Amino acid sequence: MCGRVVTSSTPEELAEYLGADEIVATLDGPDHNVPPTRPLPLVWEKSGDSKGSRKLGIARWGLVPSWAKDPSVGNRMFNARAETVTEKPSFRSAFKRRRCLVPIDGFYEWGPAVPGSAGNKQPWLVRRADGDPLVLAGLWESRSEEDSGTLRTCTVITVDANEDMAPIHHRMPALLPPSGWDAWLDPSSDRLKFVEALLFPAPTGLLIRHPVDRRVGNPRNKGAGLLEPVEVGAVVEDPPLWPEESR
Template sequence: MCGRFVVASAGSDLVGVLRVDVEGDDLPAPSFNVAPTATAAIVLDSAKTEPPTRRLEAARWGLIPSWAKDTKVGARAFNARAEELEDKPMFRSALEKRRAVVPVSGYYEWKNVDGTKIPHYIHPADGEPLFLAGLYEWWRDKTKGDDDPERWLLSFTILTRDSIGHLGSIHDRMPLFLDPDHADAWLDPTTDNVRDVLDAAIDAAPALADTLDDHEVSKDVGNVRNNSPELIEPVEA
């Protein structure tokens, strides 16, 4: 799974190789402890223009489908199993039309050691951003008027798959990592072979996982109120 992540940079520093056309005005500040229901930046290709416009937008973590009565469902939909997307009504439509990339600096995972959960920080060894496959949705708040700028809420979920390699010793699930080429294909809203794109990304993820480093970090990360660069520092033996 992926229940916490880090975004140590902001704006175009996150997504240079993805060639974003438009950056939103309300992008969140860097954070070292992003948790579900918090706001993070995602990349999406808007099909409202021809060709599609690639945007970096602020979104709430936890997918809220358009048919939801309220936002509560999003708190439980921060991850989506890549192998089950087509079987889940909550994710099926987004898989076809609304795919996103979530750029992060790294993420946290908890390893169970003799009944004790030990947090680890997992990140690219070269310090470059890590791209995670996601889905997004727009939800209309019917309690707000047509002239209220907050009537539409953008939300997202992060896809996961079985862990492999050294990451498998930490947790049995890991995010679905994307290299820039697969990220481009994943974002393309005009593709008619989504399953092929998804399968290619799943097959390529192990090679990316092998390039990641991890180290144990302080249990302070378990408290969402803690948010500082010290959270990603290795704990002293």
């Protein structure tokens, strides 16, 4: 499950990192505690665009299927399981033609309480060990709303947890390596089995994590202080690389 993220990179930084040719919309600023229903940055390609033309914009987190009459259905569609994303009516159409990259700077997950601490769950901040953005596999939809114009929404795909995440939670967001970005974004690709094969747990050691203050449980708390480790034992490891980047 992935239900709370950090977005602190600037649009210009994300556009350069992800090779976006155009910035069409931006967030209001850094947000260190983004819950579902709030905007996330995303990169996509549209059918008919020239090959490799990528757009950086924003979308409300929580996919609203094209057939849904009530957009509030998206409030609970913030994750899609990789194992069923090609079958579920809510996601299968978007998986075929509307895949996107969702760049974030970290995400929070709640795991078992750390010995010696109060409470039942301990929040952890998870990020890349090398400091680069996490590029999540996502899907997007777009619809016209009478009162607000175009509503673009998105969801984040999840997979089984890797060894880094398993002590905290049994699921994690699907992270895409740079070598998979073109295929994932290509809306004309009919090699869906190949695209589906990109959805696997991140290599062990790619991520680092540390426990953070339980204030992160309230999405109204937004300060950068939420990112700081609390005194219950931070986890620090050497930064590894994606397999193809190490060659």
